[in-house]
Each structure stands twice: as C-alpha cells, then as structure tokens.
Amino acid sequence: MIDSQKIRADFPILNQTVNGKPLVYFDNAATSQKPQVVIDAEANYYKEINANIHRGVHTLSQLATDAYEASRYKIQQHINAKFSHEVLFTSGTTHGINLVANGFGSFLKPGDEVMVSALEHHSNIVPWQMLCEKTGAKLVVIPMNENGELILSEFERLLSEKTKMVTVNHISNALGTINPIQWMIEKAHEVGAAVLIDGAQAVPHLKPDVQDLDCDFYVFSGHKICGPTGTGILYGKEAWLNKLPPYQGGGEMIATVSFEKTTYAELPHKFEAGTPNIAGGIVLGTAIDYLNEIGFDNIAAYEHELLEYGTKKLLEIEGLKIYGTASQKTSVISFNLDGIHPYDVGTIIDKLGIAVRTGHHCAQPIMDFYQIPGTLRASFAFYNTKEEIDALVEAVKKAQMMLS
Numbered sequence: 224m225i226d227s228q229k230i231r232a233d234f235p236i237l238n239q240t241v242n243g244k245p246l247v248y249f250d251n252a253a254t255s256q257k258p259q260v261v262i263d264a265e266a267n268y269y270k271e272i273n274a275n276i277h278r279g280v281h282t283l284s285q286l287a288t289d290a291y292e293a294s295r296y297k298i299q300q301h302i303n304a305k306f307s308h309e310v311l312f313t314s315g316t317t318h319g320i321n322l323v324a325n326g327f328g329s330f331l332k333p334g335d336e337v338m339v340s341a342l343e344h345h346s347n348i349v350p351w352q353m354l355c356e357k358t359g360a361k362l363v364v365i366p367m368n369e370n371g372e373l374i375l376s377e378f379e380r381l382l383s384e385k386t387k388m389v390t391v392n393h394i395s396n397a398l399g400t401i402n403p404i405q406w407m408i409e410k411a412h413e414v415g416a417a418v419l420i421d422g423a424q425a426v427p428h429l430k431p432d433v434q435d436l437d438c439d440f441y442v443f444s445g446h447k448i449c450g451p452t453g454t455g456i457l458y459g460k461e462a463w464l465n466k467l468p469p470y471q472g473g474g475e476m477i478a479t480v481s482f483e484k485t486t487y488a489e490l491p492h493k494f495e496a497g498t499p500n501i502a503g504g505i506v507l508g509t510a511i512d513y514l515n516e517i518g519f520d521n522i523a524a525y526e527h528e529l530l531e532y533g534t535k536k537l538l539e540i541e542g543l544k545i546y547g548t549a550s551q552k553t554s555v556i557s558f559n560l561d562g563i564h565p566y567d568v569g570t571i572i573d574k575l576g577i578a579v580r581t582g583h584h585c586a587q588p589i590m591d592f593y594q595i596p597g598t599l600r601a602s603f604a605f606y607n608t609k610e611e612i613d614a615l616v617e618a619v620k621k622a623q624m625m626l627s
C-alpha cells in the first residue's frame with residue numbers, strides 16, 4: 224500500500240506553490256522528482272569521499288571506487304543481469320543507444336535492415352538513421368494502430384534474415400503503451416536479429432528482468448527513477464559487449480597504450496572512458512534502494528489506480544480526446560481539447576500551478592500519425608494523488624472556457 228502523505232514528505236520540491244498555487248507535478252515521464260535521501264547522498268559523497276576512482280591507492284579513492292562498484296552490483300541485482308560487468312554506467316538512455324548504434328556498424332552491410340517502431344522516442348530513431356546512412360543498411364518501421372499499439376502481424380511480416388537489429392521501447396513515453404517485448408524479442412531472435420530495449424519509461428514502473436526477457440541490450444536513464452540527471456545504464460549481454468568496438472577512447476578504457484598499439488580494458492571499463500559521473504552513479508544506487516523499499520508492486524498498483532481515475536475524470540470533459548488507449552498502458556495520459564492548441568492549454572494551467580508536458584514529446588512520428596501538432600501529457604508517479612488529478616481536471620475545464 225502507498226501512503227501518499229508519508230511519501231510526499233520525502234520530496235521537498237513538492238511542498239511549494241507555483242504562481243501562487245500548490246504545485247501539481249505531472250511531468251514525471253520527462254523527469255522524476257528526487258527524495259531527500261537521494262539529495263543527501265549526493266551531498267554526502269562530496270562532503271565525505273570525493274576522489275577519482277579506479278586509479279589511486281589512497282583511502283578516499285578506494286572508498287569512492289568501492290561505492291561506485293557497489294552501486295553497479297546493486298543495479299545488476301535489480302535488473303537481474305548475469306554479471307556486474309554487463310552493467311555499464313552511461314550519462315542516460317540517449318548515450319546508451321548511441322553507444323550501441325555506433326559500434327553496431329561493424330556488423331552491418333548494405334541491404335541489411337535495422338527495425339525500429341512507430342512508437343519510438345527520437346533518441347531511439349535518430350542514432351539508427353545515422354547508422355543506416357553510414358552503412359547502407361535500411362531503416363524499417365513497425366507500424367502502429369489508432370489505439371497506439373504496435374501492429375504485431377506487421378512486425379512478424381517485416382522480420383527476415385535481413386533484420387540485424389530490432390530496437391523498440393518497453394513503454395512509450397508519448398502514449399504509455401506497454402509493448403509485448405518478451406514475445407517480440409523471441410520473434411526477433413528466431414531470425415537471428417539482436418534486440419535493444421529502450422527501458423526509459425519502464426524502469427519507473429517495474430523491475431525488468433533482463434535474463435528472463437533475454438534482450439541483448441536494455442537501456443535507461445537515472446533521472447526518471449528518482450536519481451540524478453546525467454546518469455544511466457546500458458545493460459548488454461557479455462558476448463555482445465565483447466564483440467562491440469569501444470565507443471570513446473581515453474583513460475580508464477585501456478589495458479596498455481603505446482604509439483604503435485593500444486589494447487582495451489576488460490568489461491565494463493572498455494566502455495567507460497574518462498572520469499564518469501561518480502557521485503551520480505553511486506546515488507543512482509540510493510534511488511533504486513528507495514524505490515525498492517516502497518516496492519514496485521505497490522507503485523504499479525497505485526499508479527494504475529491514478530491512471531483509471533484520471534482517465535475517467537478527464538473523459539467527463541466534453542471535447543477532450545485521449546490519444547493512446549492501448550489495453551496495456553502505464554500512468555500516462557496524452558490528450559487534447561477539440562479545436563484548441565495544446566500549448567495554449569498548457570500555458571493556462573501552468574498559471575494554476577499544474578505542470579504537464581505540451582508538444583510532440585520527442586516522438587514526432589506519433590503526432591504525424593494522429594495528424595496533430597502535439598498533445599498535453601499528464602504522467603503520474605507514486606507520489607501523486609487523486610486530489611491533484613481533480614485540480615488538473617478543474618484547470619483544464621477553466622482553460623477550455625477561456626479559450627473557446
């Protein structure tokens with residue numbers, strides 16, 4: 224069970240007014256807020272053990288290294304990776320996808336195919352497009368239907384021995400659709416394709432099991448799960464990470480360097496050139512501990528309740544249309560008011576203290592599919608409440624009255 228009053232006390236930022244009204248933060252799919260334990264852990268790192276890692280023999284350097292590696296181990300346990308060296312620290316989802324896309328060029332020839340879906344975030348489209356331009360491979364798109372679900376019969380039809388990579392999100396950031404990735408991974412593997420899962424919107428709501436999913440890569444950002452910005456994880460199967468060439472050259476990622484030849488370090492260091500976000504990596508572990516203490520079953524059940532309540536209440540507004548009505552979805556509601564630009568509604572409800580996202584949500588192809596410029600997107604987290612949803616509904620009604 225979620226005790227929302229108790230939980231809200233953990234998040235100092237929530238206890239404020241914006242434009243004279245109590246803040247209602249419904250932009251969680253863009254970034255989550257941070258609990259006090261995370262804020263404290265970041266400050267404590269700099270107060271107590273700040274030093275560069277993996278290099279010094281001095282005590283602080285060893286403490287910092289131990290804390291960083293302990294966090295890697297924690298994340299390995301959390302996603303059930305087989306080895307901790309399959310867990311790479313990145314600066315976020317975008318970095319993780321680019322790292323894989325960049326190295327994957329070694330395995331592509333002209334005529335090969337890279338498959339993305341119509342539901343992807345730009346960061347899971349553009350790196351693959353760039354890769355296709357460089358290699359002569361072809362970008363193939365799994366289409367979606369009016370409900371915002373992938374058309375799975377088309378996915379099966381498009382798969383062939385030409386397919387080398389299938390890259391798809393676990394959950395859509397724009398619509399909240401949960402994709403049947405386990406089944407998709409199995410199908411992609413049948414034709415010998417590798418699979419990358421963009422888990423940026425999944426990890427705030429569930430605990431992925433990468434061995435059970437059997438994906439080749441799984442990426443996510445720390446800042447959407449109560450962790451610091453500039454942190455993220457790329458999970459890759461050991462065999463793939465050994466095959467992929469390094470992404471960046473520099474310190475930390477080498478075994479030996481001479482002007483004639485450099486040999487690379489073992490995993491995970493091969494992909495972690497330079498001084499990383501040490502504090503961030505450590506504190507990401509703190510954020511994951513915090514979420515596990517609340518419990519992902521509790522989080523999912525509570526957020527589902529918010530989704531059902533919010534959907535029902537918003538649909539009572541005449542002329543309001545929800546985009547993304549998949550049978551399996553998370554607590555994201557994308558919507559528009561008939562004949563009114565989403566930006567105008569967003570601006571008015573901000574004046575009433577309500578933070579939602581307006582625009583294309585880094586998923587322009589989805590907006591093109593619906594032939595709209597964008598939507599308003601309310602995304603709920605476990606620290607939101609039904610009272611806040613009531614405030615959203617009232618604000619949207621007010622905006623509608625003012626704008627029509």
Ligand SMILES: *Cc1c(COP(=O)(O)O)cnc(C)c1O
Pocket residue numbers: 252253314315316317318344346347392394395396421422423424444
């Ligand atoms: C947020 C998001 C990204 C990009 O994450 P960054 O933290 O900006 O790198 C990619 N894919 C999805 C589905 C997202 O929600």
